[in-house]
Amino acid sequence: MAVDREQFREILKKKGLKVTTQRLLILEVLASCPDVHLTAEEIYDRVKTDYPEIGLATVYRTIQLLLELHLIDRINLDDGFVRYEIGNLGTGMSRHHHHHLICLKCGKVESFQDDLLEKLEQRITVTTGFKVADHEVKFYGYCKECGGNVIEKNEKSE
Amino acid sequence: MAVDREQFREILKKKGLKVTTQRLLILEVLASCPDVHLTAEEIYDRVKTDYPEIGLATVYRTIQLLLELHLIDRINLDDGFVRYEIGNLGTGMSRHHHHHLICLKCGKVESFQDDLLEKLEQRITVTTGFKVADHEVKFYGYCKECGGNVIEKNEKSE
DNA sequence: GTCCATGCAAATGATTTGCAGTATC
DNA sequence: GATACTGCAAATCATTTGCATGGAC
Numbered sequence: 093m094a095v096d097r098e099q100f101r102e103i104l105k106k107k108g109l110k111v112t113t114q115r116l117l118i119l120e121v122l123a124s125c126p127d128v129h130l131t132a133e134e135i136y137d138r139v140k141t142d143y144p145e146i147g148l149a150t151v152y153r154t155i156q157l158l159l160e161l162h163l164i165d166r167i168n169l170d171d172g173f174v175r176y177e178i179g180n181l182g183t184g185m186s187r188h189h190h191h192h193l194i195c196l197k198c199g200k201v202e203s204f205q206d207d208l209l210e211k212l213e214q215r216i217t218v219t220t221g222f223k224v225a226d227h228e229v230k231f232y233g234y235c236k237e238c239g240g241n242v243i244e245k246n247e248k249s250e
Numbered sequence: 251m252a253v254d255r256e257q258f259r260e261i262l263k264k265k266g267l268k269v270t271t272q273r274l275l276i277l278e279v280l281a282s283c284p285d286v287h288l289t290a291e292e293i294y295d296r297v298k299t300d301y302p303e304i305g306l307a308t309v310y311r312t313i314q315l316l317l318e319l320h321l322i323d324r325i326n327l328d329d330g331f332v333r334y335e336i337g338n339l340g341t342g343m344s345r346h347h348h349h350h351l352i353c354l355k356c357g358k359v360e361s362f363q364d365d366l367l368e369k370l371e372q373r374i375t376v377t378t379g380f381k382v383a384d385h386e387v388k389f390y391g392y393c394k395e396c397g398g399n400v401i402e403k404n405e406k407s408e
Numbered sequence: 409g410t411c412c413a414t415g416c417a418a419a420t421g422a423t424t425t426g427c428a429g430t431a432t433c
Numbered sequence: 434g435a436t437a438c439t440g441c442a443a444a445t446c447a448t449t450t451g452c453a454t455g456g457a458c
Contacts, residue, residue: 110412110457132448147415152448154413168326172447193380204378208370213389216362221394222351228388231371236379268432268437290423305440310423330422 095123095163095178103161114139114146118154122164122178129167129175129201169194169201169230191229197238204231253281253321253336261319272297272304276312280322280336287325287333287350287359327352327359327388349387355396362389 100119101111121138122130130138136151155176158164167175191209193202213224258277259269279296280288288296294309313334316322325333349367351360371382 108412112413112457114414145415149416149449150414166328168328170324170326174447193374193378193382195380196383202378202380204374204380206370206373208366208373212364212366215364215366216351216389220351220360220362222353222360222362222389222391223397224351224389224391225354226390228390230386231374231380231382232384232386233380233382239381263433266437270432270438272439303440307424307441308439311438332422 114150126178129177131173131175193231195235272308284336287335289331289333351389353393
């Protein structure tokens with residue numbers, strides 16, 4: 093699983109970019125946990141255990157690079173940190189446009205995949221003339237463990 | 251249209267908060283343009299034309315207040331600025347859970363209303379046990395004026 | 409050897425906070 | 434008159450940038 097180290101080398105070389113230990117390690121950290129959404133600082137900390145000399149600026153610069161190469165996606169949970177996760181190309185699996193379920197209690201972020209949005213995109217184009225290229229969908233609520241499957245509130249209206 | 255000045259007074263008093271010119275003006279600016287999504291700085295500039303003594307810190311503090319009162323909503327377009335718009339309560343109209351169409355060319359932000367998401371929310375709850383309380387949906391693409399209704403690219407795959 | 413990439417430290421820029429003065433109730 | 438609110442300036446904090454060194458090709 094995860095992007096092959098060789099594939100990544102190829103991509104970098106094809107773009108005239110250099111293959112460095114730092115870049116390999118950062119992608120590896122992100123690829124090794126496709127369902128954890130890490131902040132720049134968290135990536136920095138994880139890489140540092142294997143490579144203590146790395147600087148935070150390098151992490152930020154590499155993140156930019158990986159975003160431009162579409163190997164990772166950014167997620168903003170509006171908590172003051174931008175998070176990153178490995179993307180479609182990065183995993184090789186079809187994680188095409190999955191949505192995020194953010195638990196308001198424990199903060200856990202799950203992923204959910206559904207194609208209902210495609211229908212909505214078509215509807216938007218027909219109705220407004222807006223041509224959708226990409227979307228970002230976040231659902232806030234309560235996960236299974238935090239009471240998602242228990243009906244604890246009687247708010248049927250609103 | 252927009253929240254009645256009196257209603258706002260009531261809400262503030264009920265919470266033991268004071269009615270100030272600054273608070274009235276800031277809500278008014280947001281209520282007067284329900285489809286424009288303003289940054290804190292933009293709100294600051296607009297209020298300043300009527301009330302030049304206002305400070306930027308007051309704008310930020312009032313925005314926090316209005317968010318807590320659920321009179322406004324925040325929108326993050328990931329361009330480095332957080333934007334705000336008047337919410338359901340603020341307009342009195344049903345703008346329940348509208349989505350944002352963000353033009354990648356001209357930067358314009360349109361609103362779009364649809365209930366297809368409700369269906370998706372149900373599906374999520376049934377499938378994962380996650381109970382959805384709120385959602386935020388952003389569509390990136392090209393608006394009518396910028397080529398949304400013109401097929402200018404032949405990219406059918408990806 | 410040539411450049412690109414890195415690491416450090418300083419800069420940036422939106423948002424926040426402390427504090428003394430001011431306005432509301 | 435008490436207390437909450439404001440305005441200013443300083444502080445904060447994630448992210449970016451300048452620059453000299455180091456590493457990839």
